[in-house]
Amino acid sequence: MSRKPQLAYQPSMWTEKLGDMPDSLTPDQKNHLLSSLLIHLDIRLADLLPFIFETRIEDIRRRAGSFMGYWQARGDSPARFPPAVLYTAWHQNFPKSRDHLHEMITPCAKEIALKESDRIINAKELKIRTKNVTSDTFSTVFTPGRLREFYQTNSPFIWGILETFAASPNRYRKRVERKKAAENWEDVMDQDERDDDPDFDEDDPAAVRSQGAPELPGFSRDPDMAILISISAMTFARNRATNLLPTICGVFFKIEGTSSRVVRMLSNIGLSVSSKMVERIKENISDDAIRRARTLMKSGRPFVTVFDNLNFYLRKHQQRITNQNESLNVTNSAILGIPDEGIDVKKALNLDEHLKRRGQRKNARFQSDILPTPADGEYLQKAFKFIIAEFIVRYTPGSDKWEGRAAMLEKITAAMPHDEPLTPTPTDSRPFGVFNVNEGSKRGIVDLLDEIRQRAQMDTKQWSEDELRILGGDWLTSANIRAARRDRRDDETPMECLEYGQEVSELFHFALQATEMLMRTHYGDENDVQDPTSIKAHRGLVGRSWNINSANYSAAKSMSRHSLIARVLHIAMVFNRFNQWSQLETWRPTLEDVYAIADHICKNFTSQESMSKAREAGDDWNTHDRYFIRDVLLFCEFERAVSYADAPSILRVLRYWCLAFRGAGQHNYARECAEILLKWKYEISPELKKLLSRAWFVNRWGKEGCWIAADLYLEQLNLLVKRVFIAQGSGVTADYIIKKGSACVETFRQVSYLVSRYFGNPDRRRKSKELSFKEDLRVLVEDMERHQLHKELQKRLVPDMKAKTPGVSAIFDVMAKGAEIWQDGKWSEFLKATTYDEAEGYPIGFEPDANEKNEENIVYLAPGRVTDVLGEEDVAGQGGIGGGCEFDTGEEAA
Template sequence: MMLAFVRNRATNVLALPLGLFFGISGTSSRVLNMLSNIGLSVSITTIEDMKVQMSKDAIRLAIAVLTSSAIFYIIFDNINLYLRKFQERITNRHSMIHATNAAVVLLPGLDEEALNLKAKLALRGQRAKARLSDIRPTHADDEHMEKAFISLIGEMLIRYTPGSQNWEGRGQMLEAFADAMPRDRPLAPEVTDFRPFGVFDVNEGSKKGVIEVLKDMQERSTLTEEEWASKTKIMQGDWLTARNLRVARRERVDDVDSMERLEYVEETSALWHFALQATHMLMRVHFGNSTLDRSSLATHKGLLHRTWDASKPNYAAAKALIRHSLIARLLHCVMEIGERFTVGSEAIKAQSIGDDCLAHSIYFIRDALFFCEFEHAVAHADAGRVLRVLKYWAFSFEGAGQHNYARECVEVHVKWKYELPTALRTALEKAWFVNRWGVHGRWIAADLYLEQCNFWVKVSVQFGPVQDQN
C-alpha cells in the first residue's frame, strides 16, 4: 500500500480510512504528518476536508427527513468544547465553545394523527383534573414490581453465584426468569434511523438559547416558519431543556403566531437523565459512613478500591458500585430474599427492634432493584414499566432533595394522562428509545445515544469557524 501510494497520490482507498481513524482517535498532528510522509495515511488537510464533507452529507440526510411527511423527533443537548486549553496560563487565553448538538430520529409505523397540532392544543389545561392518585403507586404497580424484583433477583443469583457457570441447565433457568419478567406494552425490536443534524453555535441552556436553537433548526431545515410550525414537533432533551421550553412557551403565550408562541413544540424529557439522577439519589440516600455502618455503600466502595467522588458520581462508576453492592447483599440473604428483603414493612420492623443495619440493607435492596427494573425496561423498550418506576421515583427524588426530577416524574404522568392525544402519547413513548442493531433487549435511552455522539464530536472535531457545522 505504501508503494502504491508513493507511485500514485490518488491511491488512497486504505490511506483515507486509516487517516480518519487516526484523526478521530486523537492522534497528534506531528504523528499524522509523519504517517502521511511514509504513505500510511492521507494528509491532515484531507482528513479535515473529509470530516467536513461527511458532516454536510449527514445534515442533508436529516433535512430530507424534516422536509418529508415522515414522523420524527429531534433530540438536542448542549456540548462544551475547550479551545486552546493548552494555553491556560497567567494570561488566561483559553476559551470555550458552548454549542448545541442535535439529531433527527425517525418514528416509523405511527399514525399521522400523532402530529395533529389542533388535537394537541384542544387538550391544554386538562391537567386541572389531576389528583394525587394519578401518581401514587397502586396495588397493581406493587404486584408488577414484586414479580419484576423476583425475576431480577433470580437472574442475578444465577449469573453471579460462585460456580454457577457449571450448573446444569443454567441457560434454561436464565430463559425462564427472562420469560417471567412482567411486560407492559414493549416495542418490537427494530433498527433506529438516527441522523445527525449538525452542531449549532448556540448554548441551549437558557430560555433565550433554546428559542435561538429552534429558530436555527427551522432555517437549516429549509422549511418556512409556517411549514415548520404547522405540525407538532417532538423535541427531546434533559430536564433543563424541557423546563426552558415550558417557561419560554408560558412567557410567549400572547405572541403573534404559532411559531413565536412555540405551540408546535411537544417537549419530553429523555430517560437516561432520569437514570443518572437515580444514581445520584442512591448515593445521597445510601452512601453512609464506612466507620459507622459496615453495610453502607461507602464501605463497599472502599473494599472495591474505587476512588471517584461520591458527591457527584460518574454514571458508569456509580452504576457498577450499586450493582456490586446489590449482588453481594443478594448472595448474603439468598434464602429469604423475596419475602423479607425487598419490602418496606420489613425495614420498619427491623428499625423498631433497633436493627438499623438490616433496615438500611432492605431499603437499599429495594431502591437498587427499582433502578435495575428501570434499566431492564429501557433495554426492552417497555414504556409501561418505565412509567411504573417513575411513580416510585417521584417520591424517592423528593425525599432525596432532587426536586426537579421529582416534579418531572409527576409532569410525565399528568401530561401523559390528561393532555396528550393517544397517537401523540404513543409517539412520545417510542421516542424514548433507540436500537442501533434491531436486536431484542439492546435498546438504549435516546439521550444516552446523543451523549455518545457528543463524545465523538469532542474527540474528532477541531472547531475552526463554527459556521462550518462540522
C-alpha cells in the same frame, strides 16, 4: 474397483531379451544403454521428464519422489538434494541456455506484473474523489476485506509473489507447527522472538489476524495485512488517484488523534493521504450527514429532535496573560426517526387537536395519579423476583459449572414481566450537527429552535404550523421550553409562541438523577462509621476511590449494583444455612431452588411489611439494608425497561421516583416525574402517546434487549465530538466543530470500528475485570456475615449525628418522606403552577420550591451531585442507560 495404471512393458520382457546381462553392467554402462535406447526410439527429454513426474504408475512415482527428497544421511554432499545437483550441472555446462532462460523469464514476469499494475491503477473501484465521499461510502466502499478480494482477483501474480515472501514459514514456525500439539507455546517460542513482541498474546497467537484470513500456525501477525499495505503503497506511489486504502488509513489516523506530522510522514511513504484531503473529506461527510437529516425531516415520517448542551473549556492548562481560558458553550443535536407502524401519524401530530387538550390536568388527584397503585406493586414484585434470580444464576461463584446454567438464564429472561415492549427495529438515527447556541436558557431555546428550522430549510409555517414537533432533552431543556412558552403566550405567531413543540424529558438524565438519589439516600454520614450496610462502608471495603462530592455516574452505578448483588448472595447463603463463601462455590441448585430464594428475598426484604417489621424491631442495619435493596432493584428495573423499550413499565418506576426524588431533596426531577405522569394521562392523545413512547428509545442494531435512551445516544455523540474526534490546538472553534467535527462523528465511529476490527484490536481486559469483580463480592459477603446481617432482627441503632437529642435514628424511608412532602401543600402548588387556563393562558413562574433542598436528616446529604461531565465509562456501557459493563468499577473515567 479401478485398477492402478501399469507399465505397458514389464521388466520381465528385458529379462527374456537380454538375460542376466544388466546385472553385470556398471552404473555408467547402464546409463549408456538407457541413452542409446532413448536415441534409438527418438524420445525427447522434454517429453520424457513430464511423463516421469506426472504419471500415476506407482514404480515410476516412487523413483520420482526419491529424486525430489532430501537425504540428510549424505552429509554435506550436494547429493543430499538431487534437484540441486541437476541445477548445478545445468548452470555449469549450459551457460547460454541459462542466460537464454533468464532472458525469457524476466521479461515475462515484468510483463505480467506491469499488466496487473496497470489494471489496478486504472480500476475505478480504487479511486476515491473527495467530492464523492458520503456517509454511505464508508459502509460500501471503505471496507478492507473488499480491497483484499480485489487485489487477489486482479493481481494474482503480484499477490502470489508477495505472499510467498511474507507467508512462507521459517525454521521457527515449522518447529512450532510440529511441536505445538505436544509442547507448551512458551517452550516452543524463542525468548528473543517473545521479547520482540511484548503485546503478543500467548494464549491466542491468531488474535490479531484479520477477518477471513487463512490459519497460519506460528504467525503473530497476519501476512495478508502486509501484502495489502505493500500493494496499496506501491500503486499509490505510481498513481495517487489509486487511493482507496490510503484514504481509509488517513481518515482513521486523523479521527483517532494522530498528529499532522505523523500523517504527513505516512503520506510520504504511501500509507495515507494528506491531512488536507482528510479535512475536505470531513467537511463533505458533515454536509452529507446534515442533508440526510434534512431529508428525514422533510419526508413526512415522524421524528424527534434531540439536543443537549456541549461545553468546551479551552486553554485551561495553557493560560497566560495573552492567552486566557474561556468556555465554548454550543448545542449538539440529532434527528431520530420514530417507527410509525400501527400509528395514525397525521392524527398523532395534529397541532390543533393537541392544543385542545391543554389544561385537562386540573382534574388530577395525587392519590390516584401519582401514588403507586397495588397493580404497580404486584408488577414490580414479580420483576424483582426474576431480577434477583438472574443475579443468583449469573454471579454466584462457581455458577459457570452449573448444569443447564444457560437454559436457566433463558427461562428467567423469558419469564421477565413486560407491559408493552417495542418490537426491535433499527433506529434511523441521523446526527444534525452542533449549533453555536447555548440552549441552557429560555432565550437559548428560542434561538436554537429557530437555528434548527433554518438548517432544516423550512419556513416558519412549515416548522410551526403544519404539525406538532417532538423535542427531546433533559429536565432543563423541557423546563426552559415550558418557561419560554409561558413568557411568549401573548405573541402573535405560532413560531413565536412555541405552541408547536411537545417537549419530552429523556430517560438517561433520569438515571443520572436516580444514581444521585441512591448516593444521597444510602451513602452514609461522613462522621458515622456505625452502619455496615451503607455504600460508604462497602466502598471502603472494596477500595473504590471516586470523589464522593461529585460521584462519577458509572462508578456510583457500579458500586450500587455490586453492593446489591453481594447482599443477594449473602441472603442466599443465609437461606441455605451456609456461613462460608466456599460453600457457595460448591452449591449446585436447580432453577426451583433459585426461585425459592428470590421469593424469599421479595417477601422478607423488599416488601413494605418487611421494612416496617425491621423498623419496629429497632434494627437500623436491616432496615437500611431493605431500603437499599428495594431502591437499587427499582433502578435495575428501570434499566431493564429501557433496554426493552417498555414505556408503561418506565411510567410505573417514575411513580416511585416521583416520591423518592422529593424525599431526597431533588425537587426538579420529582416535579418532572409528575409532569410526565399527568401529561401522559390527561394531555396527550393515544396516538401521540404511541409516538412519544417510541421517541424515548434508540436501537442501533434492531436486536431485542439492545434499546438505549435517546439522550444516551446523544451523549455518545457528545463524547465523540468532545473527547475522541476533537480538533487539536487552535482548531477547537465553534465553526470547525460545526463544519467538520459534529455531524460526521457517526460515520467516523463506523470507520474506526471497521478498520480496528479488520486489522485486529482485541479487548483482553474482561477476564481480569471479572476476577476482580468476584473478589469484591467475596469481601462484601464475608463482611455481611461478620456483622450477622440478614439474620435475626436485633436492636442496632444508626444515630443521627445532627439530632439535638441522642437516640434518634438517621434511617427513614425516602419514599414515605417524599409522599409526605408532596401532600403537605406541594401537590396543590405544583398543580396550580403548571395547569393551563383557557382564559388566562399558561401560569406565570415556577413552583416556589423548585430549587430548594430538603434539609431533613437523610443518610447521605453532604456530597454534591452525580457529575454531568460524562466520560467513556459513563455513556458507552452495555445497559439501556449506560454506565459501563457489569464488571467495571467506573473509575477509569473518573
